[in-house]
Amino acid sequence: MDERGWTTVDDAEALAALVGEPARRAVEKERDHLLDVDLEWLAASPFCVLATADADGACDASPKGDPAGSLVHVIDRRTLAVAERPGNRRVDGYRNVLANPHVGLLFLLPGRGDTLRVNGRARLVSDAPFLDEMTVRGHRPLLALVVEVEQVFFHCSKAFLRAGLWEPETWRPFDEVPRRAAIAHDVEPDGRTLEELDAYYGPAYAEGLYR
Secondary structure, eight states, rough: OOOTTTTOOSSHHHHHHHHHOOHHHHHHHOOOOOHHHHHHHHHOOEEEEEEEEEETTTEEEEEOOOOTTEEEEETTTTTTEEOOOOOOSSHHHHHHHHHHOOEEEEEETTOOOEEEEEEEEEEEESGGGGGGGGOBBBBSOOEEEEEEEEEEEEEESSHHHHHHHTTTGGGGOOSOOOHHHHHHHHHOOOOOHHHHHHTSGGGGGGGGOOO
């Protein structure tokens, strides 16, 4: 127990004693290459989260999205690529990859609670013939994250079920928290007025998704 009165879990044995050991099926379901069902899932997925860490262990989780069928380019059953699209240019995850190639990817399907997890080693590729095949709306990606698959498995839906993520009746009204323009105005001030930020994050915002 620490000075705040918290009982902490500080080693693997204590963790196992608390949560138990995984069932054999949960351990043995992971694979080191993509099966046909994985390829079908990747082709249907429009969204994933990329997890990275730098050389010191500082972490980042970054969302990636494209139309289903365009999010992932499968090079072979042990190699996949995810395109980089225009954004804020922070590229925190990519800076992490330059220092530490280990990445984790979580692929989602709208309406589904189960997910596909892919872990592996990544590198950044700025030019290769397959980048032409990753063109969306006439725009070829500036670069791609190429992942050598080391571990792949499907994850159960319990987290999504607990969250009611895809159940509209559980969704809170959008106005319970400030809109994006108001957040930018109050937390990320750059001299623009709230009206200017509303215009920036309005319908025209979608026009810059691929350029």
